[in-house]
Amino acid sequence: MVTSAHEAMHRIFQEDPGIFARAFRPLGVPFPEPVAATVLTPDVTENRPLERRIDTLLLLETGAEGPDGKLLLAVESQGRRDPAKPSSWAYYSAYLRAKYGLDVVLLVVCQDRATAHWAEGPFFLGTTHWPLLTLRPLVLGPHNVPLLTDPEAIERDIPLATFSAITHRGGPCPDEILKMLFSAHMTLDEETSHLFVEITERGLGDSPAADIWRNLMALDLDFFTSDTSMRLREEGREEGREEGREEGREEGREEGRALEAAEVLLRLLDVRGLEVSAQARERIRSCEDLGVLHGWLERVIEVSSVEELLVESAGSARTEGVAEPDEAGRVGASGGGAGVPGPRLGGAVEVPR
Template sequence: MAISPEHQIYAELFADAPDMAVGFLRDLGVNVPDYERSEVTSCDLGHVDPVERRSDVAIMLRGPGPDDPHDHLMGIVVEVQRDQKERKRFTWPEYVASLRSRHECPVTLLTICPRQSVADWYAEPIHLGHPGFVLRPLVVGPDDIPVVTDPGAVAASPTLGVLSAAAHGAGRTDVLDALHSGLSVIDPEKAAKYIGYSLHLLADTNGQKALETLMMADTYEYSSTWADSLRAEGEADMLLRILAAKGIDIPDGARERISRCRDVGQLAAWADKSAAITHIDELFDE
């Protein structure tokens, strides 16, 4: 199944910052154990059969346990859903059971939905058939994402800043001000990536235009060239991640061609094309 750039961006945000998933779970009332570190683990949650079972992000919380100072304390399956798909009601219980069986620890399902109507739909309980065996997905929609207006909060958690911009930036310039100012003090390469993500998630909205204007404003000493370069870097990084997620081999020459491209229109065309290709050469075919 083709992975959209928007879908991949949300997954990458949680892969970049696994602790962010913990924060959302605690906000939803989940009793998350104290842990020493969180880490992204294998997303392959299937069995030995021809059917692929792969979650968007799988996270493991580790810390002191009865037999191991780095014991598996809790697993988190993060799923990103942009549309209503009945099939997910059958595959999600398998994801949870597979990760639980593999690591022999409790596992929680966290579903991220960029659209509130989709979030409300997925919040319905999943009845598995066995008496009392019900999976109730924990769902985060735009209404559950905090409105981040403090640049310091963005600098401390850039991924949360991007989520806030995507959920609220189309109508709130203070969120975009905080995103812009907060990202200006972190590593430039990471800032470029997160600006690219934000522009993509705000595509075709007033928020996208406002963020681009903010980046180019003289008061922030950003030029149009610099802004375009940042956006292109983010789009190129996103394209490479999509290709990797599809299992397409990317030779060094192709990787460099994509990474060095600063034509946002060309990168967007390649991204659209990536959904239907099986070999890297097809991406560059005219």
């Protein structure tokens, strides 16, 4: 379990070691993408009372021939300047080289620019007249980690987007970035999503961005196991049972799915702070077309008002050759075709089919 921003900053490399190579690619440092990674014990204690422990230690295998085929990646999460750290980092590097006989890369990850610039060094160990060692850690921080703002890029690489978000937690536009990251999470399986949700929450620490993230997570992917969700599903099943025919059961299930999607949409609007009139609320709840509801769910993160959401939906329907929704929110295609196809976000919400 991730318990702090400090841990989130290095733990994410355990979950997706490839972030290391992908983060440095835009910086012109061409580390090969690892094809395998093993989490090693971070304990570098000797048989002495002094305990030394690296935050995260990974054995990366790149698949390349020769000495570049394997390397050790030591990840240190640094929250402030610490004059004692360079000596510890030099010790870690020398100890790991001696113990494993492999090249060592020391990566320091920071969440503020001042600490990141300090951590880049170089640090000289030895006397003024004769430096014995020069230590130059690789550093990732707000000064060089790209701030991902493209929804497609975020969805394509959620681990890297998560690292970008927690690295820039005190920077500009956290609101919009976190909303896009939240939307992208809906494309993940539940286990993976919960892991990176936890890393994001811990990585944001006590920053204002953490409150934004918690508000987004309040509706959460857990809605579909909530009492409301289960009640709506049961209503659909019950109606189907009462009909006593297959079409009756299907109609009940369809209505339950539509009610479920409508409740998710209304909760998203509430979290975004958009005012929902009684008329708009009734229109959403009375909509029985899952294609229309999925379209609204796709756009709810982007619009600035409920009116814009519903108007855009009508415009989109006409663009696709589909009639404008009536007062009940039903959509029919010209020529009797299917309604608006469910978009990505709607599909990711996974209203049961």
